Amino acid sequence: MHENHYKHKKHKEWREKVLRRDKYLCQECLRYGKRISATIAHHIKPVSEYPELKYKVENGRSLCLACHNKIHPEKGGNWK
Structure with missing residues (x-):
């Protein structure tokens, strides 16, 4: 997935819905x-x-940065 994907309005809306559903936990x-x-x-x-x-x-x-980095170690922790 290309990095610019994360800047799109649809992705931001999807992200917010997922985080809200999971109560930001x-x-x-x-x-x-x-x-x-x-x-x-x-x-x-x-x-x-x-x-x-x-x-x-x-x-x-919804994941914290540490758990997401465990799932994607190939990214080297470059997630925002």
Whole structure:
């Protein structure tokens, strides 16, 4: 997914809906009883393989930066 994708209005709206639905809490941390703020809306099924799910809220989950970096170590923590 190209970096500029994150600047599009539709992506910002999708991100906000996912974070709001999850009450701005990292869903991975919650599995372990931790209440950590989420800042990233992560696509569960990759957009590269499922472009039709790009803006489907049900294909998103809220994550903190640490959990997102565990899922995407190839990015080297370059997520905002």
